[in-house]
Each structure stands twice: as C-alpha cells, then as structure tokens.
Amino acid sequence: LETACKEDFASKNYTIITSKCKGPNYPATVCCSAFKDFACPFAEVLNDEKNDCASTMFSYINIYGRYPPGIFANMCKEGKEGL
Template identity: 40%
Template sequence: MGSSAAAVLLCVALSVVAAASAEPQPRFITMEALKATEPSSSRKLMVGFPAGFCPVQFDEKKQITKIANKCRGQEVPLPSCCEAFRSVACPYSALLDDVTNGCSVDLLMKIHDFCRMPAGYFAMCGDSTVGLSCPVS
C-alpha cells in the first residue's frame, strides 16, 4: 500500500508541473519591431511566402483608422492610443516580431502615412523592457 500511495503522489506532482508549464506565456511585440522603419537587409524565407513579404494586408480603413482616431495629434501616446495600437497589432505579434518579413515595417509605415506618426512612436507604448505586452489568448 505504501508504494501505490507514492505512485499516486508522484502522478499528482507531475500533473501539477505539467499544468503549470502548459499555461499560456505572455506575448510581446518587441522594441525592435516597434522601432522598425525600413525592411531588414537580412531577410529570411517564410514558408509559402517570398522573402520580405508580409502575408497580412493591413487595412487602412478599418485597422489604421482605429489607431488614427485615438492617436492623431498626440506627441506622446496616451493609454487609449496604446490600447488602439495593441488591439490592431497584437493579433499579429508573431508576424510583427519577425522583422525580416517586413510586417512591422508595413504596419508602421501605413500608420505613419495615414496618421502622420513619427518613427518609433509606438515604442513609447512599450510596457516592459521587452516591448509591448499583448493579452494572452
């Protein structure tokens, strides 16, 4: 009976460790991606896409207008501006962080062109040393 109790205890301990490691990890859009201003010279091939090609077409009417409505005219982004940017950018955090595919440059250039935001503007929204945190989904 002692060995079966030890086996049950071991199984419970392993289950707790497995459950803790299975929790979603926080996602970030890195400072490098937030400060991207031109395509990287060291591009890599994405599976199914040409080098340097972003597979997402950011929609100026829907996505960029959402940011413009909250950010235009501000020297320093207010929390509502950062939230608007976060809501548009975070669903694409993995693509934006791969600075070799051009997605971060594409998004930031469209925002710059449409909203007249200076380069590096959204880096001020960073809420950690890593960059801008995104909600865990």
C-alpha cells in the same frame, strides 16, 4: 534578408488607431492601447524578424495617422519584451 510580409497591411483599417490617438499631445495610454488593439492580432508575424511586416505596418500607420516618426516605439513600453 527579410521576406515580404504575407499579411496585407495596405488594406487594413487603421481607424482604430487614428480615431483615438490624436495630436498634438498623443496621450500614451490612449495611443498605446489603440495600437495594441490593432497590432495584437498580427503579433506573430510582426514579431518575426525574418519578414518586413513590422516596418510595413508602421509605414502605413504613419501615412494614415501622420504620426511623428517612432512615436509608438518610444511611447509604448511594457517591459523588456515590448508589447
């Protein structure tokens, strides 16, 4: 069972992603580097599968950026460990 995320993703500023990663083309290099700039400070909680931080963060990214579902997961790959 997942525990609630202790990081408050509702109150984060997502403009680091939404100002750079824009449709209709969503350039992977731009979008993925913007995503990493945002997410890396929270890597520890995001990579912990016992909480719902990652799904919570992605839902807010999609709300603010109106991105296609799974765009970052499908586009941003850096080896088998992911980002």
